[in-house]
Amino acid sequence: MKLNDQIKKSFSNQIVYLFGISISFFILGTILLFYIQNELNDKYIEEREQIVYERNLLIKINDLYDTTFIDMLSYSELITPQMESKLLSQEEEIEKLTTALEIPLETYKVDGVNTDMIREFSADFFTVLLPSYLARNENGDNQQLDEFSNEQIEKFRESMLNSIMLVGKQLENNVKKLSVYTTYIQIAFIVFILIFLFVLQRIIKRIFKNIGEPLAKFAFAANEIAAGRDAVIQTYPERKDELGLLSIAFQKMVSTLQVKEQDLIAHNEELLAQQDELQAGQDQLQETLGTLLENEKKLTNHSALINGISTSLDKKEVLNSIVSNMCKITFSDSGMIALLYENSYASSGVSETGARQFISNLHSGLNQRLIETKKAFVIKREQDISEKGYHEAINYSYDLYLPILTTTSQKVEAIMVYSRFGYPYTDKEIEEYETLTKQIAISLDKIKLYERSEEARSINQDILNTVQEGIQLIDQNRNIIQVNHQLYEMFDSLGEEDVLSFSWSQWSSKLGEKIKDKQFIFNLDEAISAALRGNDEKSTFIYQLKENSHVIQVYCKKIVNEGKAAGTIIVHRDITKEFEVDQMKSEFVSTVSHELRTPLASVLGFTELLLHKELKPERKTKYLNTIYSEAKRLSALINDFLDIQRMESGKQSYEKKYIDIRPIWETVIENQQVQTLIHQIHLSVDTEQTRILGDKEKIQQIFTNVLSNAMKYSPKGGNIYIHLYENEHSLIIDVKDEGLGIPKESIPHLFEKFYRIDNTDHRQIGGTGLGLSIVAEIVKIHDGTITVDSQIGEGSTFTLTFPKINIKKEDKQFAPDKDNSLSIHHDVVIIEDDLSLADLLFQELTSSGFQVSCFNNGQAALNHIKASPPDALVLDIKLEENEIDGWTIMNELKQDEQLKQIPIFISSAFDEQERGYSLGAQDFLVKPYSPSKLSKVIMQTLLENGKQGQIMIPKQEE
Amino acid sequence: MKKILLAEDEAVLRMLVVDTLEDEGYEVVEAADGQEALDLFNPGEFDLLILDYMMPIFSGLDVIKKIRSTENGSRVKILMLSAKSQQNEQDRILEAGADYFMSKPFSPIKLIERVEEIIDEA
Structure with a gap:
């Protein structure tokens, strides 16, 4: 009873219960069927084993007989006692098998097995047939089996084969029987399943009917209620399952709903009122949001303007960005900015001609008003044709003039004009834009400052690049800050770009590679340290370049900025020229001293002899004369030197007169000829006019120098030809010798001060290296020229020219x-x-x-x-x-x-x-x-x- | 009689040396340049060579080198007269093979003493 109650209370329980019963029933039926099947199978196997066993026995017996018969026949001629006993022993074997065949199985009796027949034949064969056969053979009666025995054996073999066949048939029947049983069982199983399904279907249908019907009714009722109609709700108070409970609950719910609905309707009305209120609020919010977006856009434009003017220092770029951003901010269609005192402007939406027109009137008209008032104003005007487009009616454009005042002096430094088609600029807008111009003014100031510092920087760099010295600036940590152009040039192959990224050691070793002195890097370090210590003496040194042997002097100086050491400036000064001049001068001094020593040696030597020796009068005179002439030579040398000194210092004065050079030459030749025996000096004059304007003393000096040079440099003697002639403008003198000649490479230097031809031939000939430079200097003063033509080993020709003078004009x-x-x-x-x-x-x-x-x-x-x-x-x-x-x-x-x-x-x-x-x-x-x-x-x-x-x-x- | 070869391009100085030494009883053979000196030089003939430094064709230094490089020229005494009185020049001269050095201007009296010394030494 209790179980029944449980089942009735719940659908799920009912279903579980029914399914439980069905499955149990199904399992039971199945087990039963399997059991029967199994039984049949077992029986079949047992029978089959019996049949197979007996058939095998029969076959064995048959085989044994067959062997016996064959043995008997084949060995009939050679029968031995062993053979005989073997044949007889077969009887025992056959008897054993026959007995086994006779023991029947309990369950199954195999048909067709006739043990009696076998026993009967065995008895006959072994007792009668075989012994007689054997006896005959022993007696030599080698005859075949007699007819009877043959017949008997044949008969026996036939019946044996029959028996085996019968048993085989029974095996087949047995299999057939099994398959028939199996088929029955399968059919029975299908029928069982069908019955089971049918019952199951009935049960399920019943259950669903019990659930579905009331549910449909509920659904209908619920729909009715939902549609707002009255509905009868059927209750099943008698039912104890969920539906029963549901129906009661549903009914309760419906009645509650009806009560609540009244409430809801009232509430709904209230809500509707609230909704209207909300809508109004949202509209307001929408409006605020719009304003916010507009402000945001404005702010974005403002920040674009600020960004534009603060991110660049390029004036053009900044002006362009100001105009384009201001156009956006002011909602203008075109605009322009122009600096009053610099030729810089930028425009947007304005043609090039328009812009130029505006620029050319920058200080007049409306601009003038702006400059004076320093206040923004708006001009309303009719649109011009280009602005009007396709509109026919009169439209207006508004031009906004905005001044940009300098931050310091509040003067107008730039003018902006923006134009808007159709709607005017409000006062509030203008006020806003005027605030923006302050920002712009600041940025323009910044650019001005930048330009000024750029200019200063570039001037500095220009100065650095203009000076002859290579200059390098390093900081306290020896980072390279600046290097001027000259330094790159000194060190030819240094890449200009890389250097600033070099470390100090890279840089100095790079320089070191190009410098002859191995101590360079060390010296440079020492010099820099000395400079930092303030030791000026040690902060300088000299080195020589590998490439062109230039001599460079380096000096370092500490840079002090606001009382603190800021770095070091390293100056590389090319002192090759000074160095060479210095060398030349010291060489000159040594030459002069040598040249002075020779006559001095004579003067002193002879004087000493005169003083210390008793000499004959003629020797005394000779010595005195020698002393005199040597002293004169000394003084000539000194004069040469002094001349050069004077010429160098520009103190030499010339007294120019009209002089005849012919007698001068004669005197000079006379003086020189006395001093030589190996030279023959020839003078030829092919002109009547041998006068020039000149300083006689100096001219004579020139001639003496040139002639004595010719003699000096033809140490083996020879002819010296002096030829005076004229051309259209000049009086010309050729002095031609047959001496050593001058190497080609020396000719351009010949008239340089201190220059002496540097080869053994020439070196061995003493000289101050001044003679020709004195000559050149004097010739120049006389507006003349001196040139040389020379062939090594053949001699030289010095050609002097002086301007011709016109006698008739002579005062x-x-x-x-x-x-x-x-x-x-x-x-x-x-x-x-x-x-x-x-x-x-x-x-x-x-x-x-x-x-x-x-x-x-x-x-x-x-x-x-x-x-x-x-x-x-x-x-x-x-x-x-x-x-x-x-x-x-x-x-x-x-x-x-x-x-x-x-x-x-x-x-x-x-x-x-x-x-x-x-x-x-x-x-x-x-x-x-x-x-x-x-x-x-x-x-x-x-x-x-x-x-x-x-x-x-x-x-x-x- | 002791024989001396003198090479000096300056005639005046040549005269000074020749007169000075001849008065003392030496025989002096004169050469006006280096080439001439080499031409006149004969090993064994001269007791002393007096050479000027700066001479045409071959300098005194060249002459020393040439003479010193010959077989018998290595023993002859050489006195160099030079206006180049710097120490490094002197060193060069002595290195090249000169035995003695006198700078110009020189004292003839001293020259005599010097020559006597040299010849006595030999």
């Missing part, structure tokens, strides 16, 4: 040269007790065209002067002892009315110029002086006096 007053002076005959008296000097002066003045009288005695001279007053007097002050001195003579002359105007030139070793001039001397020459100087000053004085109409006493007039 006689200014050309008191030799020829002219001859017609005037100026007398000069020399009073000099030093005979050699007197001779020297005599020579000089005579060669300058004066008539000269010499006196070494003061009184005699005075007498001569009084008797025949000269045009000039050269007076030595200190005369021989017991004689009247120069001062006395001078006083006497100055007191004589007739004679006091004779110009007196004092020639004295003592510097008593003041006294001389106070007594009325014309000029005062301190010994030693150049004799030519004397003739020059006399000439000058006489010329001046002549011009002033003062005393000019030509010889003829006397």
Whole structure:
């Protein structure tokens, strides 16, 4: 009962219960069927085994007999007692098998097995047939079996075969029987399954009917209720299962629902009211969001503007970004920005012509108003045709003028104009834009600053690159900060780009590779450290480049920035030129010293001999003459040196006159020829005009130098040809020798100071290396040229040219040269007790065209002067002892009315110029002086006096 | 009579040396340049060679080198006269094979003493 209740309470229980019963029933039926099948199988196997066993026995018996028969027949002729006993023993075997055949199985009886027949034949065969057969054979009666025995055996074999066949048939029947049983069982199983399914179907249908019907009713009722109609809800209070409970619950629910619905309707009305309210709120929010988005867009535009002006320092770029961003911010269709004081502008939506037009009126019209008021304003105007497009009616455009004021002085520095089609700019907008112009002003200031610092930087770099020195800047940690262009050039193959990324050690070893001195890197380090210590002496050193042997001086200096060491500047200065000049100078000094030593050796040597030895008078004279000439040589050398010094310092003065070079050449040749025996000097003159404007003394020096050079460099002697001729513009002198010749590579340097041809042939010939440079210098002063043509081993030709002069234009007053002076005959008296000097002066003045009288005695001279007053007097002050001195003579002359105007030139070793001039001397020459100087000053004085109409006493007039 | 070969391109100095030494009783053979000196040089003939440094064709240094490189030239005494008085020049001269060195300008009296010394030594 209890179980029944449980089942009735729940559908799931009912289903489980029914399924349980069905499955049990099904399993039971199946087991039963399997059992029967099994039984049949077992029985079949048992029968089959029996049949097979008996058949095998029969076959064995048959085989045994067959063997026996065959043995019997085949061995009939050779029958032995062993054979006989073997044949007889077969009987026992057959008897055993027959007995086994006789024991029947309990369950099954095999048909057709006739043991009696076998026993009967066995008895006959072994007792009768075989023994008789054997007996006959023994007796030699070798006959076949008799007819009867044969028949018997045949019969037996046939019946045996029959038996075996029968048994085989039974085996077949047995199999057939089994398959029939199996078929029955299978059919029974199918029938069982069908019955089972049918019952199951009925049960399930019943269950679903019990559940489905009430559920359908509920569904209908629920639908009705949902549709708002009244519905009868059937209850099943009698049912104890879920449906029963459900129906009751459903009914309760429906009644509750009906009550709640009333509530809901009321509530719903309330909700509807609230919804309206919400809608209004949302609309408001939407509106706020719109404003927010607009603000965001504005902010984005503003930040784009700020971004544009702050991310670049390129003016053009920044101006462009200002215009395009401002157009966006102001919602303008076109716009422009222009800097007032620089030619820079940018535009957007404006044609090139428009922009130019605007720029050209930058300081006038509306712009002027903007510059003055510094306030933004808007202009309303009719749209022009391009703006109007296809509109016919009158439309307006608005131009907004915005000033950008400098942050410091609040002056207008730039103007912006933006145009908008159709709708005006509001005051609020303009205010906003004016704030933005402040930002723009700041960015323009920044650019200006940047440009200024860029300019300064570039000037610095330019300065660095312009200086001749290679300059490198390193910081405290020896990082390379800056390197100027010259340094790259010094170190030819250094890549300009890489250097700044080099470490110090990379850099210095790279330099080291290019430098001869192995100590370079060490020296550089030392110099830098010394510079940092402030030791200027040790912060410099010199090195030489491998590539071109240039000599470079390095010096390092500490850089101090705001009181702190900021780095080191390393300057590489190419001092090759100075170095070479230095070397040349020291070589020159050593050459000069050598050149001076040779004549000095003679002077000292001979002097020593004169002093220490008793010598014959002629030897004394010889030595003295030698000393004299060697001393002259010395002084010539010294003069060369001094000349160069003077020329170098520009102190050399030239007294140019019209002079005839032919007699000069003659003198020079005469002087030189005396000094040589191996050279023959030839002068040929192919022109009548041999005069030039020049300083006679210097010209003579040139000729002497050129000629003595020609002699010096033809050490084996030979001819020297001097040829004077002219062309259209010049007087030309060729000096041709047959000497060593000059190497081609030396020719361009020949006239350089201190230059000497560097080969053994030439080296062995002494010289100061100054002669030709003096010559070149003097020739240049005379507007002439000097050139050389030379062939090594064959000789050289030096060619001098001087500008030709036109005689007809000659001003006689200014050309008191030799020829002219001859017609005037100026007398000069020399009073000099030093005979050699007197001779020297005599020579000089005579060669300058004066008539000269010499006196070494003061009184005699005075007498001569009084008797025949000269045009000039050269007076030595200190005369021989017991004689009247120069001062006395001078006083006497100055007191004589007739004679006091004779110009007196004092020639004295003592510097008593003041006294001389106070007594009325014309000029005062301190010994030693150049004799030519004397003739020059006399000439000058006489010329001046002549011009002033003062005393000019030509010889003829006397 | 002791025989001396003198090579000096400067005639004046040649005269100075010749006169000085001849007065002392030496026989002096003169050469005006290095080539001439080499031509005149005969091993065994001269007791002393007096050479100038700076001479045409062959310098005194060349002459020394040439003479020293010949078989019998290695024994002859050589006195070098030179205006190049720097120490390094002197060293070069002595290295090249000169035995003695006198710088120009020189004292003839000293030269005599020197020559006497050298010849006595030999």
